Amino acid sequence: MLERDYIMRLLQEFMKALSRFLEKKEKDEDDAELRDIYRQYVGDYAVWRNLSVEEALQHAHDEWDEEHRMTRLKMLAELLLAEAKTKDNPLRDMLLGKSYRLMDYIDQHDDTYSISRKHKMNMIKTLLGIGDNG
Secondary structure, eight states: OHHHHHHHHHHHHHHHHHHHHHHOOOHHHHHHHHHHHHHHHTSOHHHHTTSOHHHHHHHHHHHSOHHHHHHHHHHHHHHHHHHHTTOOTTHHHHHHHHHHHHHHHHHHHOSSOOHHHHHHHHHHHHHHTOOTTO
């Protein structure tokens, strides 16, 4: 019970930090703030951001215990999506694709159904120009 409360508090703090990041308009500070959010909630920005989805899943398995893994993967997917919103192509589409694939993995393996996650996945598909068959 305490562990579940901790995870919920961690997610709430993460979402607040991410919201503050997305509300900021100053581009110069964006990268530093985003790197700090990565460091606080998932780990080293340079590592997590540059891994392929497959490598990230393996690294998550190696680094995070099973009880926290899915929560951290959700955070990573959200961070990739948030960063994508601040970048131009082709980097934007690469980050969107990674975020989508992580969300898809989470959707298939998490015990909790999330309408919000489904909505974000549909938004990413639209941004990437991927139809329902693509």
